[in-house]
Amino acid sequence: MVTPPPIETTAAAKLIRPTVVTDQANRRRPGHNGMASTAEAAEPTVLAVRQMLAALPPLPPAGVAGWRGEVTIRSWQVLCTRLTMANPEHPRLIINDFLSLDLCKELEFIHKSCGTVGYRPNVFSTTLSHLIATNCGHLIMPFVPIRERLKEKAEEFFGCEFELFVEFTGLIRWKKGKEALGFVWEAYLLRFRLYPYIEPPNLSSKCTRVRHASIIPVAPVKSNVGPKMSNRTDPAWKYSKRHEDNKFRFTCTFCNKVVTGSVYRVKLHLAGGYPDVTSCPNCLEPVKEEIRAFIYDWEEEVFDDTVSDEGEEEDVDGYRWSTGASIGWHSDDNRTYLKQRDFAAVCYLNSHGEDFEGGLFHFQDWQPTTIVPMAGESCFSCLNAFCKLDVVMYTADSRNMHSVDEITGGERLTLTLWFSRDGSHDEDAKLISFLSEKQLPRSIHETRSFLPQPASSRMYWFPPDTASTYESGFDICFARIHAHGYDLYSLQDISCFSASDSSNDLSEVLMAPLRLAREHELFDEEFVNILHVLQAVQFYCWKASELQTSGHEKRINVVPLSPSRREEVNRLKHVFLKDERVPDKLFSSAMGNERSQQPFNWAHVSAAVTTWEAYSNKLVKEMLLSLPYWKTHQSIFSVPSFDLGK
Numbered sequence: 001m002v003t004p005p006p007i008e009t010t011a012a013a014k015l016i017r018p019t020v021v022t023d024q025a026n027r028r029r030p031g032h033n034g035m036a037s038t039a040e041a042a043e044p045t046v047l048a049v050r051q052m053l054a055a056l057p058p059l060p061p062a063g064v065a066g067w068r069g070e071v072t073i074r075s076w077q078v079l080c081t082r083l084t085m086a087n088p089e090h091p092r093l094i095i096n097d098f099l100s101l102d103l104c105k106e107l108e109f110i111h112k113s114c115g116t117v118g119y120r121p122n123v124f125s126t127t128l129s130h131l132i133a134t135n136c137g138h139l140i141m142p143f144v145p146i147r148e149r150l151k152e153k154a155e156e157f158f159g160c161e162f163e164l165f166v167e168f169t170g171l172i173r174w175k176k177g178k179e180a181l182g183f184v185w186e187a188y189l190l191r192f193r194l195y196p197y198i199e200p201p202n203l204s205s206k207c208t209r210v211r212h213a214s215i216i217p218v219a220p221v222k223s224n225v226g227p228k229m230s231n232r233t234d235p236a237w238k239y240s241k242r243h244e245d246n247k248f249r250f251t252c253t254f255c256n257k258v259v260t261g262s263v264y265r266v267k268l269h270l271a272g273g274y275p276d277v278t279s280c281p282n283c284l285e286p287v288k289e290e291i292r293a294f295i296y297d298w299e300e301e302v303f304d305d306t307v308s309d310e311g312e313e314e315d316v317d318g319y320r321w322s323t324g325a326s327i328g329w330h331s332d333d334n335r336t337y338l339k340q341r342d343f344a345a346v347c348y349l350n351s352h353g354e355d356f357e358g359g360l361f362h363f364q365d366w367q368p369t370t371i372v373p374m375a376g377e378s379c380f381s382c383l384n385a386f387c388k389l390d391v392v393m394y395t396a397d398s399r400n401m402h403s404v405d406e407i408t409g410g411e412r413l414t415l416t417l418w419f420s421r422d423g424s425h426d427e428d429a430k431l432i433s434f435l436s437e438k439q440l441p442r443s444i445h446e447t448r449s450f451l452p453q454p455a456s457s458r459m460y461w462f463p464p465d466t467a468s469t470y471e472s473g474f475d476i477c478f479a480r481i482h483a484h485g486y487d488l489y490s491l492q493d494i495s496c497f498s499a500s501d502s503s504n505d506l507s508e509v510l511m512a513p514l515r516l517a518r519e520h521e522l523f524d525e526e527f528v529n530i531l532h533v534l535q536a537v538q539f540y541c542w543k544a545s546e547l548q549t550s551g552h553e554k555r556i557n558v559v560p561l562s563p564s565r566r567e568e569v570n571r572l573k574h575v576f577l578k579d580e581r582v583p584d585k586l587f588s589s590a591m592g593n594e595r596s597q598q599p600f601n602w603a604h605v606s607a608a609v610t611t612w613e614a615y616s617n618k619l620v621k622e623m624l625l626s627l628p629y630w631k632t633h634q635s636i637f638s639v640p641s642f643d644l645g646k
């Protein structure tokens, strides 16, 4: 096969280079910001760009046979896109076919088997430091070459070679779902203290769209807003009195304490046991039970798509509901603690229309106005202001105000990086020191050093509320395993546990050995903890087609699930999932539940466990061999295989 010529070398492509190239000498001067200033770079005005476009050869006729015709059309399109985007007032770059679909799938595997509840509503994330913290430092290896290539692209395009540091690398998954400000959002506020990524929105600022939130707080639009919560009577109104002059103040009828905020806080006050909300000292036990049951029922409704299928908006506690994650217009350095961010790179790891609905990216000004995330997609429509692509890069400042539409179906996965010129925000230095502190295997021959260790259970608890009480929500690792059709059997005695147990012992069950069950069968292989199970299950999902054709006929041992064991399996499920329909819905893909996609076979699960071990082992070895080089250079990079003695 003949390889097409690289697009970059066309004469016209060279035309746009001066727009981003800065004076090398100036860039090296301390204090110089490295960006092309008006004086030092030849910047095209809109007129100049138009002139360059006019000077281009006409679009080759469609249907020109062979790759030459295809390549010419494609080069022409890419070139036009670059030219239209080469506007120094809005410096941005789009890239097509940057990540192979295989790599996207690998990163998806990592996220689904290691991700945690994220930093804003309906968002889940996997950071590199989290991977290290959970003994999965080897899983940073697939990120290493991608980070390098992205950094190079950013330095080249924005004209700051050798100046950038990666400030943050993370897999970010946005999902659809329903949240109501009155209930879940305040719980998120508690979370923000743990994850100070963004400032919590101002709850009292009504009628304004909250940035970085899926919730749109609004003034009550219906006159009867208040005592109703999804057409049922909210018991909190029976046990509190709302102040006439201030609808965000309530007096508890049991203890006379004034509770400020939404009626949700009154419920927390009455139910007791929530951090940041004083528990009512006089509330009667049956009332507490009533409130807890109400909260539980409400949650079922929140995640039940059948409840409100019209407009997905409903008034609750005076706030409007909204679906899935979204971000309003913002720049990525829009907080004082984000000022170090200079450039952003977002890689789309799955596709609009296939894996999720909604979630389009928009720039407020200049081209392209809309970006349709497409994993590994070529750009054939960017002559319009509508681009399908897999990577977008832009300056983190207000020259690139952008937004992302709400996710209305499925889950949207990105690999997001921010770059900084400020070395004190270098992620590499922190990761290397974190890796060095970890108890890594002393020798690359040490076996099973790849076994994961779950982080604190609150990182996996959804929605991220108090986590210590376990009265509502579910464990996302458990939920993912369940969404694939499996149950879990604990080797510990769990007969004394109940779903409302507020003790951390519950989470310890998931940190201890478990076995997999499916329908009436129990797989006779022991997993060290829930993350171990999850990695094996997700690996099976990732490699299913290969495993099916590998002719792996290892003898596997599966025993029938006895009634008493079935009871224990159900007990565990009740504790960690509550209502299994809820998490199943949340973790099913946009185009159907994951569990229905492949024919099941225990032999393939067994093969997946073995193959996953080999995969992990290989990565551990690579990481251990690379670490000394990383330490020396204080930088995470792909060490040439020659140096690694491969």
Ligand SMILES: O=C(O)CCC(=O)C(=O)O
Pocket (backbone or CB within 6 Å): 327, 332, 346, 361, 402, 403, 404, 414, 416
């Ligand atoms: O995921 C995207 O397309 C952009 C996300 C974004 O704007 C952000 O995280 O600040």
Ligand SMILES: [Fe+2]
Pocket (backbone or CB within 6 Å): 330, 331, 332, 402
């Ligand atoms: Fe952003």
